[in-house]
Amino acid sequence: MFVVTGATGNVGRELVRVLADAGERVTAVSRQPAPVPPGVRHSQADLADPAGLRTAMEGADALFLLVAGEDPEAILDQVKSAGVRRVVLLSSQGAGTRPHIYRHPVAFEEAVRESGLEWTILRPCGFDSNAYAWAESIRTHRTAAAPFAEVGLPTIDPADIAEVAAVVLRQAGHAGRTYELTGPTPITPRERAEAIGGALGAPVRFDEQTREEARAQMLAFMPEPVVDGTLAILGEPTPEEQKVSPDVELLLGRAPRAFADWAARNVAAFR
Numbered sequence: 001m002f003v004v005t006g007a008t009g010n011v012g013r014e015l016v017r018v019l020a021d022a023g024e025r026v027t028a029v030s031r032q033p034a035p036v037p038p039g040v041r042h043s044q045a046d047l048a049d050p051a052g053l054r055t056a057m058e059g060a061d062a063l064f065l066l067v068a069g070e071d072p073e074a075i076l077d078q079v080k081s082a083g084v085r086r087v088v089l090l091s092s093q094g095a096g097t098r099p100h101i102y103r104h105p106v107a108f109e110e111a112v113r114e115s116g117l118e119w120t121i122l123r124p125c126g127f128d129s130n131a132y133a134w135a136e137s138i139r140t141h142r143t144a145a146a147p148f149a150e151v152g153l154p155t156i157d158p159a160d161i162a163e164v165a166a167v168v169l170r171q172a173g174h175a176g177r178t179y180e181l182t183g184p185t186p187i188t189p190r191e192r193a194e195a196i197g198g199a200l201g202a203p204v205r206f207d208e209q210t211r212e213e214a215r216a217q218m219l220a221f222m223p224e225p226v227v228d229g230t231l232a233i234l235g236e237p238t239p240e241e242q243k244v245s246p247d248v249e250l251l252l253g254r255a256p257r258a259f260a261d262w263a264a265r266n267v268a269a270f271r
């Protein structure tokens with residue numbers, strides 16, 4: 001049985017579906033009650049309260065773990081005491097490229113590596129689904145605003161991350177591996193807005209924000225060091241952050257999906 005934390009999120013929701021479709025037994029964890037596919041068990045728990053994870057972990061073989069809560073060691077102690085043997089961590093590319101800023105995923109990676117469990121770490125770059133931030137302005141004004149209009153990054157479809165996670169959870173041979181996950185090609189914010197326009201069949205205007213405008217907006221929902229780290233990746237990516245990784249294709253046997261594919265599947269959010 002697999003336990004999926006973040007089961008209401010962009011990756012977790014899809015991972016629960018993929019595992020359930022494959023006939024696996026799944027427990028979906030979220031902090032609030034949430035709908036789950038038929039046959040899937042739901043467990044309410046908060047990673048910020050590791051003791052509360054015990055019920056969710058009962059009978060599990062492996063855990064898909066999100067970076068949330070402040071005490072990864074306590075989370076992993078609960079996991080081990082429930083008899084779980086494997087953990088797949090959804091970390092972040094920044095843990096590798098900017099570890100001094102991405103301290104939260106770095107702390108989770110270190111705890112996972114030292115846990116004594118079989119572990120696999122997934123390090124995705126920015127998600128295609130971050131474009132949901134444009135949903136309201138595209139719905140109401142057919143406009144998308146972002147900084148660094150011409151800087152391309154190989155953003156990834158969260159559905160590809162979920163498929164990779166399902167492979168790593170279900171197959172042997174991934175213990176002790178860290179996978180870098182990217183999309184198929186760098187794409188700029190302006191091109192992402194155009195792709196959403198293509199999916200809508202109506203042009204989307206692009207307004208380039210200054211760094212300060214973007215920073216003020218992001219501070220409303222992200223801690224300051226993460227905002228500055230994210231702006232650094234978006235504005236001045238390192239060659240490593242712009243590089244397309246082969247790992248999704250190696251694990252799935254097909255190329256990662258293009259942003260236009262994500263936009264077409266999620267166009268309803270922008271109508």
Ligand SMILES: NC(=O)c1ccc[n+]([C@@H]2O[C@H](COP(=O)([O-])OP(=O)(O)OC[C@H]3O[C@@H](n4cnc5c(N)ncnc54)[C@H](OP(=O)(O)O)[C@@H]3O)[C@@H](O)[C@H]2O)c1
Nearest residue numbers: 006007008009010030031046047048067068092125126127
């Ligand atoms: N977005 C990106 O570009 C990006 C890039 C690299 C890595 N990541 C990582 O990927 C993960 C998902 O990111 P996302 O942007 O796609 O977010 P998201 O879909 O909004 O997912 C966030 C999920 O986290 C769960 N969650 C948050 N705090 C929790 C807690 N204390 N205990 C249990 N569950 C908790 C939420 O569940 P409930 O609220 O239902 O409990 C929700 O399902 C994040 O951990 C992030 O670090 C994201």
